[in-house]
Every structure is written in structure tokens, then in C-alpha cells.
Amino acid sequence: MMGESRTGMKKQERKRVARVKRRGLLERSADADFRVFVTRPIAEPQLRRLAAMARVDLWDDEMPPPQEELLARARPADGVLSMVTDRFDGAAIRALPRLRVISNLAVGVDNIDLSAATRAGVAVGHTPGILTEATADLAFGLLMAAARRIAEGDRYVRGGRWRTWGPKVMLGRDVHGATLGIIGWGAIGQAMARRAAGFGMRVLYLPGPSAARSLRGARARAAGAGSSKAEPRSLRSLLVESDFVSLHVPLTTATHHMIGAAELAAMKRTAILVNTARGAIVDSQALAAALRAGRLAGAGLDVTDPEPIGKDDPLIESPNVVITPHIGSASHATRLRMAELAVDNLIDVFEGRRPRHCANPAVRMR
Numbered sequence: 241m242m243g244e245s246r247t248g249m250k251k252q253e254r255k256r257v258a259r260v261k262r263r264g265l266l267e268r269s270a271d272a273d274f275r276v277f278v279t280r281p282i283a284e285p286q287l288r289r290l291a292a293m294a295r296v297d298l299w300d301d302e303m304p305p306p307q308e309e310l311l312a313r314a315r316p317a318d319g320v321l322s323m324v325t326d327r328f329d330g331a332a333i334r335a336l337p338r339l340r341v342i343s344n345l346a347v348g349v350d351n352i353d354l355s356a357a358t359r360a361g362v363a364v365g366h367t368p369g370i371l372t373e374a375t376a377d378l379a380f381g382l383l384m385a386a387a388r389r390i391a392e393g394d395r396y397v398r399g400g401r402w403r404t405w406g407p408k409v410m411l412g413r414d415v416h417g418a419t420l421g422i423i424g425w426g427a428i429g430q431a432m433a434r435r436a437a438g439f440g441m442r443v444l445y446l447p448g449p450s451a452a453r454s455l456r457g458a459r460a461r462a463a464g465a466g467s468s469k470a471e472p473r474s475l476r477s478l479l480v481e482s483d484f485v486s487l488h489v490p491l492t493t494a495t496h497h498m499i500g501a502a503e504l505a506a507m508k509r510t511a512i513l514v515n516t517a518r519g520a521i522v523d524s525q526a527l528a529a530a531l532r533a534g535r536l537a538g539a540g541l542d543v544t545d546p547e548p549i550g551k552d553d554p555l556i557e558s559p560n561v562v563i564t565p566h567i568g569s570a571s572h573a574t575r576l577r578m579a580e581l582a583v584d585n586l587i588d589v590f591e592g593r594r595p596r597h598c599a600n601p602a603v604r605m606r
């Protein structure tokens with residue numbers, strides 16, 4: 241007990257020292273006209289880089305600023321360095337007439353009303369590419385964990401239930417040789433397919449709306465590019481044929497609840513659903529019902545709806561679900577690169593350019 245509280249105190253002290261250091265760093269913040277509100281502590285070298293160019297206001301807390309505070313602190317700012325937890329709907333964007341750029345520390349920008357930002361002349365920066373491999377690593381990890389009951393097995397051992405080796409203990413599903421259906425054939429979806437190839441899996445994918453309007457077109461393109469042996473399918477065929485279905489589409493009005501009761505019913509009873517995209521792409525009540533009724537073997541979720549998931553959410557009760565707390569891109573190296581890109585996007589605007597990774601390239605900046 242003593243040891244624990246001492247460790248807790250040490251952690252608190254470390255956090256306090258880090259905060260003081262960051263405050264010192266920001267006191268030397270440039271006496272510039274460009275003001276930036278950073279909504280969470282990011283990597284210090286990047287905070288320092290930003291402070292050399294702009295006057296930085298930092299929300300120095302693990303928890304996000306409440307919505308009112310977010311708007312109050314963003315009001316005098318030209319730029320905001322935001323997280324997926326910061327909501328910029330149309331009303332929020334209209335209430336920030338000075339704002340020129342929202343630089344999101346993420347590839348997904350569903351926390352921002354992109355059309356409202358474009359109409360208001362606010363550029364939206366994001367961090368694509370650099371988090372692709374880390375997120376695919378986690379997606380494949382969740383697939384493995386759900387298929388081979390890794391998290392459940394760990395709980396079983398720690399719970400003192402491991403009494404002997406048994407021929408029927410903790411049986412799961414084979415990953416090697418199985419069929420993986422990928423919904424969202426973009427950067428992360430294709431990185432997932434590369435991992436699947438190493439496991440001898442057959443890969444099916446749903447063509448995206450802009451890449452291929454027809455299955456025949458997609459097939460020709462895939463063959464032409466020689467990029468992979470993945471086969472295009474309609475959503476229904478993909479769901480029917482796959483042993484694992486992994487979601488990698490952005491959250492939009494078209495993908496909201498894309499996987500609902502009917503889609504889950506089309507999947508094999510032995511199938512496993514993996515979601516590292518966004519929680520609301522899946523109707524979570526329908527998912528919980530399908531798992532409870534044994535109409536689906538399991539799920540691996542890095543994202544939930546809502547986030548964080550409630551303690552009494554039926555998905556938490558399901559032993560055949562593995563849930564991680566939205567950590568797809570959470571490796572040391574990836575988060576450093578994301579902070580670097582998010583700051584690059586802000587500096588671009590500060591220097592009079594569009595952010596190099598702009599999620600609304602049609603914007604005519606203020």
C-alpha cells in the first residue's frame with residue numbers, strides 16, 4: 241500500500257515538474273501576432289517549435305477542455321491544434337471569426353464539420369500516412385486477440401482458473417488461411433491486407449466510392465497496379481464470405497451505422513468483426529445483440545460509440561469482445577510524427593500557405 245502511494249506520489253510529482261517545464265517553455269513563446277490554442281500537451285520539441293513561431297496557449301491537462309472552455313480559449317486564436325475529442329460543429333466554427341486553421345492530431349476529421357469550415361474559410365489540417373502502419377498493427381493485434389482469445393486467456397490465468405492443459409480449453413478461430421474482408425480500401429485497409437498476406441489469408445475488399453464505381457473497374461485497376469491479390473466484392477458478398485471483417489472507412493454520413501443488424505446477420509456465425517476506424521460506423525446495440533445471441537463469434541474494438549464506453553455497456557459484459565481505448569496510433573514514434581505534422585500544418589498557415597495535409601482542399605482561406 242505504502243509502495244503504491246509512493247509510486248502515485250512520484251507520478252504526480254513527475255507530472256507537476258513536466259507542467260512547470262512546459263510553462264517555462266511557453267513563457268518564451270514568440271511575441272508574434274499568430275496565436276495558437278493547443279488543446280492537450282503534445283511532444284515538447286514540437287511545442288517548442290510552435291512557440292518559436294506563435295503565441296501559444298496550452299490546455300495542460302490529460303482531460304480535454306469542456307466545450308465552453310474550448311471555444312473561449314479558441315476565440316482569440318488564429319489556429320487550434322486539436323484532438324479527436326474536440327468538437328468543432330458548424331455553430332462552434334461560426335463563433336470563431338478569427339480562426340484560420342484547425343490542425344487535428346489525427347487522420348480522421350469527423351470531429352470537425354468540414355463543410356462549415358470550408359464555408360467559413362477555415363483550413364482543416366490532419367495527419368495522414370504516418371499513422372497507417374501503427375494503426376494496422378493494432379487492428380491485426382485485435383484480430384489475433386479476438387480470434388485466439390488472448391485477452392480472455394490472460395483474465396483466465398490471472399483469475400486463478402488455469403488448472404490444467406485441456407483439449408477443449410480456450411478454443412478459438414484460425415487466422416492463417418482464413419478470409420479477411422476489408423471495408424475501407426485506403427491506406428490502413430491496404431496495410432492490413434499486407435499483414436494478412438503474411439498469414440496466408442485470402443483478402444476481399446469493398447471498393448471505395450471514388451476509386452472504383454464498378455466492381456469490374458476495380459478488378460481491372462487492382463490487376464493493373466499489381467498491388468495485391470485482394471479481390472473486390474460488394475458489401476453483402478464480403479460480409480457473407482469473410483471469417484474476419486475489418487473496418488477502415490472514415491466516419492461520414494454514408495458510413496454512420498454502415499454495419500447494423502442486417503449486415504451483422506449476413507456475416508458467418510463464426511466470424512469476428514474488427515473496428516479500428518470509428519465507433520459510430522457500427523450500430524453498437526446491434527453488435528451487442530448479435531454477440532449475445534451467438535450470431536457472431538467475437539469482436540475486436542479500438543473505437544466505441546460513445547467514447548469512452550460506459551462501464552455498464554453490454555459490450556463490456558461480452559467475454560468474446562476485446563476492447564482497447566482508441567490507441568490505434570498510440571506508439572511513441574507515431575505520436576511524435578503526428579505532433580510534427582500537426583505543427584507543420586499550422587506553420588504552413590502562419591507562413592501564408594494552405595496546410596500541407598489539408599482535409600478540405602477546396603477551402604478559400606480567410
Ligand code: NAP
Nearest residue numbers: 348424425426427428448449450451489490516517568569
Ligand atoms: P484513407 O486512406 O482515406 O482510406 C479510407 C478509405 O475508405 C478510402 O479508400 C475511401 O475510399 C474508403 N471509403 C470512404 N467512404 C466509403 C464508403 N462509403 N464505402 C466504402 N469505402 C469508403 O484513410 P486511412 O488513413 O486508411 O484511415 C481510415 C480511418 O481510420 C480514418 O478516417 C480514421 O477514422 C480511422 N483511424 C483510426 C485510428 C485509431 O486510432 N483507431 C487511427 C488512424 C485512423 P475513396 O478513396 O474511394 O473515398
